[in-house]
Amino acid sequence: MKLYGYFRSSAAYRVRIALNLKGIAAEQVPVSLIKGEQQQATYTALNPQGLVPALATEQGLLTQSLAIIEYLESQHPTPALLPGDAWQQAQIRAFALALACDIHPLNNLRVLKYLTGDLALEDTQKNQWYAHWIQTGFAALESQLTQTAGAFCFGDSPTLADVCLVPQVYNAKRFNVDLSAFPKVQAIAEHCNTLPAFIDASPEQQPDAPK
């Protein structure tokens, strides 16, 4: 399999973590979001959305990080990223979606570029926007973690929730967002980042990361 991604894409980072946790090999193909390679015809012919990640498999191309991870889960069920019964799975999916739908889409590169480019906002306004959605979203997650967390978001093994949380925390730190109000969020991310599956998926470890 080939994973089309970008070292700093949070969505590609999620898929890298999931592949590593499950011990699945995939060749990485860098698509530079900074150079706009995701909008070039060679890539959009493959993925009309012009976004990363995309996973090329023997059956064809899969897009959307959460759809890719659900597919990997179905083909390689162990270790489970959606453990437990349907109710528990719904709670884990909801946590992941709170990150993937309510925080990340507002703060990714194409959106920030549109704010400062097409809408001519200042960098200070962009940073205010970025921090607002992180702090709004993390406040709700911090509250939910009081009921579900162990060493990870749900108990003592990593799930889809952690797979989505760690890239968002990485991104928030890169934008210098104050995370002091979210000790559980931070502690879980720090714990994840001691594990090889998360370390090896981190942006700095990717082939397209600047030296």
Place this chain on the structure above:
Amino acid sequence: MKLYGYFRSSAAYRVRIALNLKGIAAEQVPVSLIKGEQQQATYTALNPQGLVPALATEQGLLTQSLAIIEYLESQHPTPALLPGDAWQQAQIRAFALALACDIHPLNNLRVLKYLTGDLALEDTQKNQWYAHWIQTGFAALESQLTQTAGAFCFGDSPTLADVCLVPQVYNAKRFNVDLSAFPKVQAIAEHCNTLPAFIDASPEQQPDAPK
């Protein structure tokens, strides 16, 4: 079961369609997003995210429209909203996520309010922003539909893809976005809107819609 929602919330609209398609009854509890009821303590005590929809079940509360629908699918598998094998399911999930992650989060009420409120953008800039994400997102979906569509997004029965598409088309029309470049998207939404499950879920049919 009780569904906390708002007549114009696209995410609540998705869950209403899914409930109707599966023939599951749920009492509707309106939460007025315009009046800010979703941020009031009585609601955030129930759902710390302060968002709709939320589904109160005997086991407790479920949040996030796609997590709710996946749960309903597991408990009431027929008619299937994720039919087919794991590969087909991944394609349907990816289409739904392209709407739920890459279009809707940028264009919902709280985000538009933040643009014109905290960031002091003009209404014309807000409308430009709205149309941009619709047109970018729908262009990719229109292209994908050439390969998958029948009367619905995937073949000839409704799936999670249609459940997410119809509310987004409704919303785009409310904002007067030009959809002429997306004939397949429009034809599928129009077809869906001839079916009782979609008609009964539409904003105008809800108890909290203005008379």
